[in-house]
Amino acid sequence: MELLNPEPYLVQMYEFISDKWIQYLIKKATPISNAPPPPTPEATPRSAAYAWLRDEDIDEIPLSLRIEHITGLHVRGQEASTDLQIASYVSGGHVANHVDSLGEGNDPRGDRVTTFLIYVSKICNLQL
Numbered sequence: 001m002e003l004l005n006p007e008p009y010l011v012q013m014y015e016f017i018s019d020k021w022i023q024y025l026i027k028k029a030t031p032i033s034n035a036p037p038p039p040t041p042e043a044t045p046r047s048a049a050y051a052w053l054r055d056e057d058i059d060e061i062p063l064s065l066r067i068e069h070i071t072g073l074h075v076r077g078q079e080a081s082t083d084l085q086i087a088s089y090v091s092g093g094h095v096a097n098h099v100d101s102l103g104e105g106n107d108p109r110g111d112r113v114t115t116f117l118i119y120v121s122k123i124c125n126l127q128l
Contacts (some may be wrong), residue, residue: 013070021061022120028058047093052083063119067116069114 006009029051055064055076063084064076075081085094 016118017061017063017066017120021063024061025053025058025063025086025120028053029088033086033088045094045096046087048087048089048095049107050088051086054083058084071114071116073114 002012002014004012033049033051035049064081067073067075
């Protein structure tokens with residue numbers, strides 16, 4: 001694990017999930033992937049195909065449990081977090097900078113506490 005920034009806390013982990021788990025997630029997500037939505041003024045521009053999986057959709061791998069052990073956050077179940085989002089970007093694909101919000105509460109950032117990203121391919125020249 002590599003500390004990238006102490007405040008806000010940002011770490012990078014290597015080999016968080018196995019190649020077998022990666023292939024399983026791709027197999028589950030591919031048949032239900034949807035093209036990105038058409039651009040609208042209120043939407044974040046994206047260029048990926050998306051699929052959403054619940055814990056019960058990927059019951060062969062305890063991914064949410066592993067995330068809980070590492071972060072100390074409760075992420076399993078519909079009351080705890082959103083479904084797992086699988087995004088497949090083509091070469092040169094992108095998502096614009098944005099703040100995740102579920103649109104509830106008085107906080108303009110919404111009620112999301114954290115985002116946990118898992119890259120399943122090599123990322124070259126990552127700069128923060």
